[in-house]
Amino acid sequence: MVLKRAKILVIDDDFDVLTAIRLLLKPLVAEIVVEKNPNNINFQIESKKFDLIILDMNFNGLVNTGNEGIYWLNKIKQFNPNIAVVLMTAYADIDLAVKGLKEGASDFLIKPWKNEKIIHTIKSILKSEKKPKDNFSSNSIPIIGESAVMKDVFIKLKKVGPTDANVLILGENGTGKDLIARALHENSNRKNQPFIKVDVGALTSTLFESELFGYKKGAFTGANEDRKGRFEAANGGTLFLDEIGNISLGQQVRLLTVLQNRQVTPLGSNNPVAIDIRLICATNENPSVLADEKKFRKDLIYRINTLDITIPPLRDRGTDIILLAKYFVNLYEEKYNKSTFEFDADFTKKLKKHNFPGNVRELQYILERAVIMTDGNVLNAEDLVFSSIERTVENNIPETLNLDDLEKNAILTVLEKHNGNISKSAKELGITRAALYRRLEKYEL
Ligand SMILES: Nc1ncnc2c1ncn2[C@@H]1O[C@H](COP(=O)(O)OP(=O)(O)OP(=O)(O)O)[C@@H](O)[C@H]1O
Numbered sequence: 001m002v003l004k005r006a007k008i009l010v011i012d013d014d015f016d017v018l019t020a021i022r023l024l025l026k027p028l029v030a031e032i033v034v035e036k037n038p039n040n041i042n043f044q045i046e047s048k049k050f051d052l053i054i055l056d057m058n059f060n061g062l063v064n065t066g067n068e069g070i071y072w073l074n075k076i077k078q079f080n081p082n083i084a085v086v087l088m089t090a091y092a093d094i095d096l097a098v099k100g101l102k103e104g105a106s107d108f109l110i111k112p113w114k115n116e117k118i119i120h121t122i123k124s125i126l127k128s129e130k131k132p133k134d135n136f137s138s139n140s141i142p143i144i145g146e147s148a149v150m151k152d153v154f155i156k157l158k159k160v161g162p163t164d165a166n167v168l169i170l171g172e173n174g175t176g177k178d179l180i181a182r183a184l185h186e187n188s189n190r191k192n193q194p195f196i197k198v199d200v201g202a203l204t205s206t207l208f209e210s211e212l213f214g215y216k217k218g219a220f221t222g223a224n225e226d227r228k229g230r231f232e233a234a235n236g237g238t239l240f241l242d243e244i245g246n247i248s249l250g251q252q253v254r255l256l257t258v259l260q261n262r263q264v265t266p267l268g269s270n271n272p273v274a275i276d277i278r279l280i281c282a283t284n285e286n287p288s289v290l291a292d293e294k295k296f297r298k299d300l301i302y303r304i305n306t307l308d309i310t311i312p313p314l315r316d317r318g319t320d321i322i323l324l325a326k327y328f329v330n331l332y333e334e335k336y337n338k339s340t341f342e343f344d345a346d347f348t349k350k351l352k353k354h355n356f357p358g359n360v361r362e363l364q365y366i367l368e369r370a371v372i373m374t375d376g377n378v379l380n381a382e383d384l385v386f387s388s389i390e391r392t393v394e395n396n397i398p399e400t401l402n403l404d405d406l407e408k409n410a411i412l413t414v415l416e417k418h419n420g421n422i423s424k425s426a427k428e429l430g431i432t433r434a435a436l437y438r439r440l441e442k443y444e445l
Pocket residue numbers: 141142143144145171172173174175176177178179180242284324360361364422
């Protein structure tokens with residue numbers, strides 16, 4: 001259906017909202033009806049055949065369910081499941097809006113909205129454009145997943161990507177936080193501007209400021225020339241601060257100051273530089289750590305977390321494990337020029353049973369190794385060699401003084417201590433994460 005033939009009903013208890021939408025849509029559609037009282041929804045939809053309803057999610061105390069929008073959405077869908085409903089929500093209610101999509105809403109709009117956005121949303125629903133693809137990609141790496149939990153992630157990604165909202169990505173190591181951060185950037189208006197990633201958790205206190213804020217020549221011993229900080233490098237684009245949960249309280253204060261003032265002052269300079277960045281942060285810390293004021297400042301959390309996206313661990317993603325396995329096997333068949341592999345039943349069973357403490361990264365490494373090592377064209381259970389991250393410390397007491405053995409055992413002990421957390425382990429071992437990954441590969445851990 002084209003917009004100018006559409007009959008649209010808008011329900012919101014805010015008179016100003018109703019007026020604004022009516023003025024916007026009146027010249028564009030066949031008919032627009034606005035309704036302040038949701039109790040009249042039944043009356044409205046019985047008396048007229050609407051093509052689309054725009055429904056606010058929050059009404060003041062009319063129905064005491066805590067999520068009135070969902071309640072009224074269900075009422076509409078019970079009456080006529082085919083009426084398209086667009087929910088209107090504030091940022092804080094995004095989880096509720098995602099629930100609304102699952103319950104049959106066609107889309108949702110975030111307040112305050114942009115007029116073009118409302119029109120575009122309505123047009124695409126009326127045209128019955130295909131539902132947006134659930135799958136995203138980042139730098140042409142597809143983000144694989146069909147589980148309900150990943151679909152929630154994709155919905156948030158689609159909604160929040162184009163905004164400038166600061167996003168905090170939560171998830172265990174290897175769940176795909178980096179991939180999602182890049183996808184957020186690539187789905188934003190800043191996609192042609194820089195995407196700069198800094199692993200702040202791995203920065204020593206001295207490096208923290210010089211790396212992020214930059215410095216002037218002579219600011220400290222070794223500062224032989226001016227150097228731009230990562231904030232400045234990301235200007236106009238997106239700054240991705242990984243492992244944000246690991247920074248000290250002092251570093252948090254310095255970060256907060258920059259975010260509040262929207263300017264950085266390089267070390268050794270008196271001239272602040274204005275910055276325009278979209279901030280994405282990620283952590284593998286449990287949210288309870290971030291909620292602990294002794295470890296993390298509340299004011300910083302509020303600033304970096306307009307919205308959070310939690311990426312579930314792989315073990316909770318059901319059939320995504322096999323989907324991802326097929327994707328990786330395919331990738332490595334091509335990379336290593338191997339024939340096409342089939343999975344035998346035991347292989348699939350073993351994959352499904354494993355709890356993947358290292359998440360998608362662990363799956364990826366295991367399958368790369370399986371593809372390289374296996375001859376023939378069937379992968380079976382023996383081809384799956386799981387990482388030793390979960391081995392007990394007692395198993396790792398060195399029996400020799402061979403340096404490689406000592407190094408391998410030190411890595412295992414530290415990984416065990418930090419529950420497989422790569423950043424913390426690398427920090428304790430005094431090496432970078434990349435160096436730790438190289439050693440994990442070297443020792444086939
Ligand atoms: N859904 C997915 N589809 C395809 N590849 C994925 C997916 N999730 C993760 N990967 C791959 O798994 C690896 C680990 O992902 P990524 O680096 O994004 O995880 P992370 O959560 O940022 O890890 P860390 O916490 O250790 O920094 C990468 O090679 C990434 O491309």
